[in-house]
Amino acid sequence: MKAVKSPQKEVHLKIRKVDFQYSEIPRFYYENNPFSTHFINTLHLLFPDGERFFIDSMIRYKQDIDDPKLKKDIKMFCGQEGIHGVEHEKIVKILTEKGYKTKPFLDIVKGTLKRADKIGTKVAGKSGPLILTVCLEHFTALFAEGMLQNIDISKADPQIAELFQWHAAEELEHKCVAFDLLQEVDGNEYAKRVVLMPIVSFLLYAYIGAGTAYFLTQDRENLEVKKLPQQLNSFVFKFLRQFHSSGVAKWLDFFKRDFHPNHHDNYHLAEAFLEGKRYA
Ligand SMILES: [Fe+2]
Numbered sequence: 550m551k552a553v554k555s556p557q558k559e560v561h562l563k564i565r566k567v568d569f570q571y572s573e574i575p576r577f578y579y580e581n582n583p584f585s586t587h588f589i590n591t592l593h594l595l596f597p598d599g600e601r602f603f604i605d606s607m608i609r610y611k612q613d614i615d616d617p618k619l620k621k622d623i624k625m626f627c628g629q630e631g632i633h634g635v636e637h638e639k640i641v642k643i644l645t646e647k648g649y650k651t652k653p654f655l656d657i658v659k660g661t662l663k664r665a666d667k668i669g670t671k672v673a674g675k676s677g678p679l680i681l682t683v684c685l686e687h688f689t690a691l692f693a694e695g696m697l698q699n700i701d702i703s704k705a706d707p708q709i710a711e712l713f714q715w716h717a718a719e720e721l722e723h724k725c726v727a728f729d730l731l732q733e734v735d736g737n738e739y740a741k742r743v744v745l746m747p748i749v750s751f752l753l754y755a756y757i758g759a760g761t762a763y764f765l766t767q768d769r770e771n772l773e774v775k776k777l778p779q780q781l782n783s784f785v786f787k788f789l790r791q792f793h794s795s796g797v798a799k800w801l802d803f804f805k806r807d808f809h810p811n812h813h814d815n816y817h818l819a820e821a822f823l824e825g826k827r828y829a
């Protein structure tokens with residue numbers, strides 16, 4: 550069955566060559582809360598290799614696509630994701646310099662993605678890795694919406710806040726590209742993606758949870774035991790709630806046969822953030 554088409558306005562993607570520089574970043578840079586901070590730190594660790602996986606899953610189709618708009622969007626998507634990875638790697642370097650062990654977790658992520666590529670291809674054919682990308686891009690779009698719409702960003706170190714808001718804005722800009730490519734290259738994509746999505750969702754949260762716990766364990770000397778209950782409470786009932794404010798219903802939309810990422814009207818959040826930015 551062919552192609553659910555994008556029902557909304559065209560977005561012209563742009564590769565913004567940002568080059569964020571960082572001065573001292575506090576240890577617990579989100580609301581002085583180790584739980585929220587290490588949740589975010591885990592995302593810094595997941596993004597670079599994850600985004601390289603996305604790029605690889607898409608450029609293998611470069612020669613198969615005739616539509617000039619989609620061809621250009623794929624190029625822009627890869628450019629944006631490439632720069633996201635580079636920018637998050639700067640934070641990984643800073644975390645490593647602060648004394649956090651990051652390599653063991655990064656190695657596990659790399660290994661998992663390699664296996665995901667192999668197993669994805671075995672289970673779903675050539676489009677397997679692209680389907681995994683589409684599932685994960687659904688998450689990045691939902692997270693980006695929560696980030697730009699509801700997270701109390703004033704509680705974060707402004708340097709980290711800017712990095713995540715810029716990244717979130719570009720995720721909303723390019724949220725359709727992998728999906729549109731999948732529609733073009735795999736006529737049986739629906740059944741495959743609805744089967745893979747629950748597995749991808751489970752693994753994503755397992756890795757975020759494990760990474761957060763890994764950082765917290767390394768920080769046990771720096772935690773203030775008396776404050777932990779209140780900090781955990783604030784992490785669970787404020788931070789996580791705001792981060793997931795797009796809601797389960799929007800996650801479930803992915804399972805509708807006629808779903809398209811543009812059905813979630815959130816591009817204006819990206820436009821509002823980017824307006825007036827020197828790198829916009
Ligand atoms: Fe990204």
Ligand SMILES: [Fe+2]
Nearest residue numbers: 630686689720
């Ligand atoms: Fe993305």
